[in-house]
Amino acid sequence: MNPWTGGAFGDRGQCVLAPNANMMTLDGTNTWVLREPGARRSIVVDPGPSILSHLDAVAEAAGGPGAVGVVLLTHHHHDHAEAAREFAEQVGCGVRALDPGLTLGEEGLRDGDVVEVDGLEVRVVGTPGHTADSLSFWVPGDGTVLTGDTVLGRGTTVVAHPDGQLGAYLDSLDRLHALASERELAAIWPGHGPVITDALAALDHYRAHRRDRLAQVEAALADLAAAPMPEGIAEDELPRRVVEIVYRDVDPVLWGAAELSVRAQIAYLRG
Structure with missing residues (x-):
């Protein structure tokens, strides 16, 4: 039985879990409904896939x-x-995103923007790396961040190479870690999987994991280069051999997803 079914978190967050669970989305996409206590209007983050039952559930949670x-x-x-x-x-509002192709009747988003709806303040933190347009949303009132x-x-x-870049991703982890170290962040509300109640510990783990994987990829590249293979390894085959x-x-x-990350790691090491 899956224990993660969304729910209410902090004073300002409610998660509506989309029914699109698979190997890549874990339990499904977390759609977040944010609202200042006592306010009428909400902010909805990541409506998710086009599944009518899910969109109806999000609209109900957001107030219709x-x-x-x-x-x-x-x-x-x-x-x-x-x-x-x-x-x-469906609900009569606009869409804001970093990618201008996704906006609807609204301006875009960029690092440092502040979105305010009925007293709820959401601060935009640029966190590229997974994709070039990845953003996180810091909710100071609850000391939490939505990380997609x-x-x-x-x-x-x-790190979805070539759109995603490992150097940018490492910088983004450092930026979130700095916010957590300064006690501005306590919890992480992710785009998939359960809420993380210790942001600093999670970010410590993420940074250590990336360092370890990068060292493993570097060692694998060295081993492959030293192996007695007269025919050599074609450039497009190298990431899969490392995987x-x-x-x-x-x-x-x-392994297909892992290969995307390995391509990003190889590009980072060569760059």
């Missing part, structure tokens, strides 16, 4: 048509953004 001030998107991937326009038209796919509630995320070494203890079903 006219009660949503704006939709915000953490990034462009379909499991987060596919239904954004559909949902916004930058930090997951379980496991670690994919077979570094991720040999991971379910091969996930």
Whole structure:
């Protein structure tokens, strides 16, 4: 039985879990409904996939048509953004995102912006790396941050090369870690998986994991270069060969996603 079914968190957050669970989305996409206590209007983050029952549940949690001030998107991937326009038209609001192709009747978003709806303040933190347009949303009133796919509630995320870049991702982890170290963040509300109640510990783990994986990839590249293979390894085959070494203890079903991260790691090491 799956224990993660969303729910209310802090004073300002409610999670509506989309029924799109799979190997990449974990339990499904977390759609977040944010509202200042006692206020009428909400902010909806990542409406998720175009599943009518899910969108109806989000609209109900947000207070119905006219009660949503704006939709915000953490990034462009379909499991987060596919239904954004559909949902916004359903409830009568606009969509804001870093990618201008995703906005609807609203200006875009950029690092440092502050979105305010009926007293609720959400601060935009640029956290590229998983994708080039990845954003996180800091809710100072609850001392929490919505991270989309930058930090997951379980496991670690994919740096989706070539759109995603490892150097940018490491910088984003450092930025979130600094906020947590300064006690501005206590919890993480992720785009997939359960809520993380110790933001600093999770970010420590993420940074250590990335350092370890990078060292493993570097060692694998050295071993492959030193191996007696007269025919050599074609450039486009190299990431998969590294995956077979570094991720040999991971379910091969996930090797395709792992290869994206390995490509990002190789680009980072060469750059």
